[in-house]
Amino acid sequence: MKFVRFGESGKEKPGVVDDQGKIRDLSGLVTDITGDALGGKLSESLKHVDISTLPLAPEGARLGPCIAQVGNFIAVGLNYADHATETNAQIPKEPILFNKARSCIVGPYDDVVLPPNSTKSDWEVEIAFVISKRASYVSEDEALDHVGGYFICNDVSEREYQLEREGQWVKGKCCPTFGPIGPWVVTPDEVGNPQDLSLWLEVNGERLQNSTTRNMIFPIRTLVSYISQYMILEPGDIVTTGTPPGVGLGMVPLRFLKRGDTMKLGVEKLGIQEQRVI
Known part of the structure; x- marks a missing residue:
């Protein structure tokens, strides 16, 4: 899966790219795209979610850094x-x-x-x-x-x-x-x-x-x-x-x-x- 963060700097929301290349808003399911979230099998849990039913990100939304809470x-x-x-x-x-x-x-x-x-x-x-x-x-x-x-x-x-x-x-x-x-x-x-x-x-x-x-x-x-x-x-x-x-x-x-x-x-x-x- 492709995970993304969108929105203005410092206020990004988590998202996922659907089969049509559109960004879907994951903020109702996960706090952010972090190393911990990826280690927690985020993609596995989404296999039971119909991604096409999730809200679309605003058209033309800025894409932020793809990982939040970076350590080193x-x-x-x-x-x-x-x-x-x-x-x-x-x-x-x-x-x-x-x-x-x-x-x-x-x-x-x-x-x-x-x-x-x-x-x-x-x-x-x-x-x-x-x-x-x-x-x-x-x-x-x-x-x-x-x-x-x-x-x-x-x-x-x-x-x-x-x-x-x-x-x-x-x-x-x-x-x-x-x-x-x-x-x-x-x-x-x-x-x-x-x-x-x-x-x-x-x-x-x-x-x-x-x-x-x-x-x-x-x-x-x-x-x-x-x-x-x-x-x-x-x-x-x-x-x-x-x-x-x-x-x-x-x-x-x-x-x-x-x-x-x-x-x-x-x-x-x-x-x-x-x-x-x-």
Whole structure:
């Protein structure tokens, strides 16, 4: 199933996408779309509900971030070998982990705001997932049992802040609006194999990223298991898994986002995002 949150920022309601692609209001059945709700078998309980009888969301309603009550926002760096190569970085022997701030999360069609004095803001299409069951020291064999759903993340990054300032990558990863997620979170049964999905990104209609999750160095089951060796993953934690080649940092000459640009990006089975840069 595809779960969504709609409405003005801070007042989103939970919804589900019906067979005709229309959004149905779930607020009479569930408080919100959270990791706990997904772990509570929300989709199983809805199998006994005629979704077509639920109220429709208002036409043209804004789509908010697809997950509410996010805990940790964990990201994986350089998880595609050809992306590492294009940015002159070593191919990692273990997953590179960093954090994005929860405060950077926005909806899939919200504007992306360039930080003051930014000159090197960049795009990154990624597949992300939400934890729905507590994970601590889990094996790869059981890792995917802890995933409640998958969605798109645009890991927007300010490269000067990330790479040219002292300290860790988080400086370039946490600016407000730098974490669009959605449009919806898709349950694992509908996604199938998360390591066999195409993903792409366009800037102003030009396709710059075009790859497949088959090319990830560390697949999602490995990431869940690996991260759980260093921290407890709780329901509501989200993980974005790295980007393929085609980012502005890897281009010759370098190319970065500017006011008025439009980013459009998609992951197979997970929908499409679009953001205007302001």
